[in-house]
Amino acid sequence: MASESAVRKSLFAVGIELDGEGYHPRAWRRAGHEPTLLLSPRRLRAQVAAAENAGFTFATFDDSIAPAGEIAGRIDAIGRASFVAATTSTIGLVPVVATTYGEPFHISTQLATLDYASRGRAGWLAADDPDTARTWGAAPRVTEDDIRHERGDAIEVARRLWDSWEDDAVVRDYAAGKFLNRDRLHHIDFIGETFSVKGPSIVPRPPQGQVVVFGYGTEQSGIDVALVSGAQPSDAVAAVQRARESGAARVLVDLTVALDTPTETAAERLADLGSDVTTNRPVPLHFSGSAADLVVLLTELSAHADGVRLHPVVLDEDLPVLARYVLPALLRAGIAHRPVPGSTLRANLGLSRPANRYAKELTR
Amino acid sequence: MTEVPFPDARVHFGVFFQGVNHSTVWSDPSSGSQIDFETFRRVATTAERGLFDAFFLGEGLRLREQDGQLLDTDIAGRPDAIAQLVALAGLTDRIGLVATQNTTYNEPADLARRLSGLDLLSEGRAGWNVVTTDNAWTGENFRRGGFLDHAHRYERATEFLTTAREIWDSWSDRAIAPSRRSSSWLTPGAVRTIERDTDHFQVAITPTLPRSPQGHPVIFQAGVSSQGRDFAAAHAEVIFSPFGTNFEPAREFADDIRTRLVAAGRPADDIRILPGTQIVLAERESEVEEKKRWVLEQQITGATALSLVGQVWGRDLSHLDPDGPLPAEDPEQSVISGTRGAQRDGQDRVAIAGQWRELAESRGLSLRQVAIETTARFGFAGTPGQVADELTRWVRHGASDGFNITPYLVPTGLDDIVDWLIPELQERGSYPTEYTGTTLREHLRLRPPLTRR
Numbered sequence: 028m029a030s031e032s033a034v035r036k037s038l039f040a041v042g043i044e045l046d047g048e049g050y051h052p053r054a055w056r057r058a059g060h061e062p063t064l065l066l067s068p069r070r071l072r073a074q075v076a077a078a079e080n081a082g083f084t085f086a087t088f089d090d091s092i093a094p095a096g097e098i099a100g101r102i103d104a105i106g107r108a109s110f111v112a113a114t115t116s117t118i119g120l121v122p123v124v125a126t127t128y129g130e131p132f133h134i135s136t137q138l139a140t141l142d143y144a145s146r147g148r149a150g151w152l153a154a155d156d157p158d159t160a161r162t163w164g165a166a167p168r169v170t171e172d173d174i175r176h177e178r179g180d181a182i183e184v185a186r187r188l189w190d191s192w193e194d195d196a197v198v199r200d201y202a203a204g205k206f207l208n209r210d211r212l213h214h215i216d217f218i219g220e221t222f223s224v225k226g227p228s229i230v231p232r233p234p235q236g237q238v239v240v241f242g243y244g245t246e247q248s249g250i251d252v253a254l255v256s257g258a259q260p261s262d263a264v265a266a267v268q269r270a271r272e273s274g275a276a277r278v279l280v281d282l283t284v285a286l287d288t289p290t291e292t293a294a295e296r297l298a299d300l301g302s303d304v305t306t307n308r309p310v311p312l313h314f315s316g317s318a319a320d321l322v323v324l325l326t327e328l329s330a331h332a333d334g335v336r337l338h339p340v341v342l343d344e345d346l347p348v349l350a351r352y353v354l355p356a357l358l359r360a361g362i363a364h365r366p367v368p369g370s371t372l373r374a375n376l377g378l379s380r381p382a383n384r385y386a387k388e389l390t391r
Numbered sequence: 392m393t394e395v396p397f398p399d400a401r402v403h404f405g406v407f408f409q410g411v412n413h414s415t416v417w418s419d420p421s422s423g424s425q426i427d428f429e430t431f432r433r434v435a436t437t438a439e440r441g442l443f444d445a446f447f448l449g450e451g452l453r454l455r456e457q458d459g460q461l462l463d464t465d466i467a468g469r470p471d472a473i474a475q476l477v478a479l480a481g482l483t484d485r486i487g488l489v490a491t492q493n494t495t496y497n498e499p500a501d502l503a504r505r506l507s508g509l510d511l512l513s514e515g516r517a518g519w520n521v522v523t524t525d526n527a528w529t530g531e532n533f534r535r536g537g538f539l540d541h542a543h544r545y546e547r548a549t550e551f552l553t554t555a556r557e558i559w560d561s562w563s564d565r566a567i568a569p570s571r572r573s574s575s576w577l578t579p580g581a582v583r584t585i586e587r588d589t590d591h592f593q594v595a596i597t598p599t600l601p602r603s604p605q606g607h608p609v610i611f612q613a614g615v616s617s618q619g620r621d622f623a624a625a626h627a628e629v630i631f632s633p634f635g636t637n638f639e640p641a642r643e644f645a646d647d648i649r650t651r652l653v654a655a656g657r658p659a660d661d662i663r664i665l666p667g668t669q670i671v672l673a674e675r676e677s678e679v680e681e682k683k684r685w686v687l688e689q690q691i692t693g694a695t696a697l698s699l700v701g702q703v704w705g706r707d708l709s710h711l712d713p714d715g716p717l718p719a720e721d722p723e724q725s726v727i728s729g730t731r732g733a734q735r736d737g738q739d740r741v742a743i744a745g746q747w748r749e750l751a752e753s754r755g756l757s758l759r760q761v762a763i764e765t766t767a768r769f770g771f772a773g774t775p776g777q778v779a780d781e782l783t784r785w786v787r788h789g790a791s792d793g794f795n796i797t798p799y800l801v802p803t804g805l806d807d808i809v810d811w812l813i814p815e816l817q818e819r820g821s822y823p824t825e826y827t828g829t830t831l832r833e834h835l836r837l838r839p840p841l842t843r844r
Contacts (some may be wrong), residue, residue, distance in 0.1 A: 035574075055568075055571065055576050056571050056572075057571075058571065061569065061571060062567050062568045062569070062570070062571065062573070062576055063568075063569065066511055066600070066601070068480070068481075068511070068512045068513075068514060069513075071512070072481070073417050092500055092501060092504060092599075093596075093597055093599070094582075094597055094599050097575065097576050097577075098576050098577075099577040099582065099599060100507040100567060100576075100578065100599055100601065101598060101599045101600070102507075102511060102512065102599075102600065103504055103505050103508045105474055105476075105477075105503060105505075106473070106477045106508030106509065106512060107508075107512075109475075109477040109478045109481075110473045110477050110478065110480060110481045110512045111481060112428075112478045113428060113479075113481050113482050114481045114482065129501065130496065130497075130533055130534060132452075132532045132533060133471070133497075136451075136470075136471040136474075137473075137474045138469045139470075139471075140470035140471040140474040140475050140478075141474055141478075143426060143427065143428050143470060144428045144470075144475065144478035146428070161594060161595040161596075161742060162500045162594065162596050162597070163498050163500060163594070163762055164498060164500075164592050164593050164594040165503070193469065197419060197425075197468060197470075199418070201418045203694065204464055204692045204694020204695065205463045205464060205694065206417050206463060206464060206465060206466050207463040207467060207468075207469065208463070209459065209460060209461045209463045211835070212454070212461050221533045221534070222533075222536075223531070223536070224531070224532050224533075225453075225531035225532055226532065227454055227461075229451030229452065229453070229454060229467075229468070229469060229471075229654070230426070230451075230468065230469065230470055230471065231426050231468040231657065297518045311665065325763070
């Protein structure tokens with residue numbers, strides 16, 4: 028578990044988004060393999076291993092239950108993260124799971140399971156997916172208010188369920204014939220507007236105590252890590268500040284990266300991909316250029332933010348450059364830190380293991 | 392029995408990592424964590440070493456309760472089935488991975504997609520044990536909350552499964568562009584949107600995944616009621632039956648299923664029947680009875696016996712001596728609903744108590760011995776050779792196609808089965824010496840999915 032010495036303010040997290048073939052809608056045209064291999068287990072395992080070996084703090088896996096964009100094939104994000112959980116040892120695994128329409132009980136237990144399988148490296152990017160009401164067969168959530176409310180409730184339920192078993196709930200008291208101490212298990216009795224959940228969880232408290240919850244924007248409550256961005260680096264820095272003021276424990280900057288490769292410049296690659304990378308896509312801060320210039324930008328951002336999440340425009344082209352030039356430079360400069368085996372995602376983000384909300388405040 | 396009806400039959404094995412119930416002994420020093428991933432890895436890889444067809448996980452939706460309190464005598468606390476099986480898919484190559492999943496508290500688009508993910512990431516090794524729930528108590532953890540009566544839950548299950556199969560059939564075989572130079576990633580028109588507008592489902596689903604090498608996840612089912620058997624005959628490819636101890640009831644059940652299959656227009660061998668069972672092995676014949684008794688007493692401890700009898704009597708009996716007699720007074724006249732998620736829900740208390748008292752008096756049994764006699768569906772006990780003979784007899788005489796084994800200890804409980812029993816079965820020609828296929832469907836020698844023949 029996270030020891031206090033591992034919790035340092037200066038930690039700068041470097042994350043990578045690994046969905047599909049990359050951030051650019053037509054990244055598949057420049058991928059290192061034919062399109063049919065995108066959904067193969069071998070390719071997924073190799074890609075996450077490459078990110079782990081490069082020293083990334085965590086990987087995120089974007090998702091939606093319905094097809095979005097040009098690449099219509101996608102395995103659910105919890106599945107992708109779970110598949111590599113037991114064959115990796117340091118990289119944090121952060122699936123996107125939408126809170127709109129899904130069952131909070133299932134989401135909570137799936138993420139707790141990922142935390143066990145990865146030995147404390149699970150995160151959750153709690154996102155909205157309001158346009159999928161027909162897929163779920165649910166009444167559509169339309170207003171910003173309803174969507175935000177549902178997200179807040181789902182996060183609250185997941186958190187209560189993770190705490191619903193205290194760490195010492197399994198007692199194996201042979202003399203008394205008791206496997207559990209029922210005083211250490213708790214109904215959560217959540218009653219919200221669109222659902223209620225009784226609890227307790229079916230999964231004991233996850234290794235990290237609480238799975239690390241990521242969220243978008245500067246004003247989200249109930250999260251550990253806020254992901255913010257801006258059209259210019261100065262805008263992103265201002266957003267970091269706003270997110271800190273609203274209480275986020277850690278704030279990371281989202282940006283896309285297109286890098287010069289040994290054979291082509293980033294500008295040439297983007298020209299070949301065609302159309303503007305910004306079209307209808309959610310991350311407004313873009314970097315395009317050499318590995319050295321990216322290191323300069325990330326070094327600047329490290330003075331303000333607790334980390335970054337990089338969205339390579341083409342994973343098969345940009346990830347090797349990140350692994351070979353960018354991460355090593357950040358590690359050498361002492362800006363980023365390679366996670367060590369056995370450390371939790373929480374520890375690698377400088378977050379401590381939270382106390383259990385249900386544990387009674389008395390000495391046992 | 393002079394003629395052997397299925398002389399070439401082989402034994403199929405699955406392992407059921409139970410995760411809840413008193414059949415898993417937790418008090419023994421070799422009993423491992425019930426939640427650490429290492430325990431699951433160890434069981435799954437041992438089963439794969441033993442050429443098992445499948446590793447099987449149950450589903451947890453609510454912790455069991457008795458008399459309004461959480462049940463604390465048995466193991467509890469287990470992972471989400473699909474997420475855990477996907478993690479195991481990353482560490483195994485051949486063994487099938489079967490998830491129990493409810494049709495009452497899931498939605499087709501989400502569940503079918505997660506099962507497809509398991510099927511693709513395991514390259515064709517996924518199975519789905521389709522279950523239904525009708526109690527509002529479990530529903531308290533879920534959005535729909537709700538109660539579905541017995542008929543409606545099968546109606547929903549049937550529609551759910553039909554929708555799931557449409558989802559799995561929605562991508563044409565060449566939907567994904569063959570080349571990076573193709574004009575689009577997805578061939579236009581190659582994915583069908585599924586629309587349903589019924590009492591149970593009002594959906595429009597555009598699936599995100601193609602089929603795996605085995606076509607669809609293999610469909611498992613476990614109901615034994617008449618309705619459950621018809622559901623199985625219409626939809627299932629494997630049945631988990633509870634008839635894993637005595638030959639005759641097992642064969643009657645298997646005959647009934649074969650009859651129903653033919654009536655449903657399917658070949659009589661279109662389903663594999665795998666009774667749930669446990670296997671206790673002793674090196675010498677003289678040790679068998681002692682080992683069997685040891686297992687039973689570990690499973691039904693004094694505290695567990697008091698809890699089990701308390702479920703029937705409808706009150707807390709933990710103050711009684713488990714090695715003394717049954718309670719002196721009869722239970723109140725009512726049906727059992729004290730233990731949420733228990734086997735005897737809905738049965739008459741006084742009737743059961745009367746039967747138990749008769750048993751205790753006629754054989755001079757203590758409370759705990761009654762609990763052992765009435766609760767344990769034992770399975771098989773013997774030397775490896777004896778058990779191998781018996782299991783071979785079962786499959787060759789049509790009582791089952793194999794067994795779904797619940798080890799009484801995890802993670803070590805499969806070791807002697809793999810090391811002692813399987814070589815004996817192989818010697819008798821009733822167990823394979825290698826995996827001949829790569830998918831679960833191939834291991835089970837099943838035909839293509841029902842919608843793709």
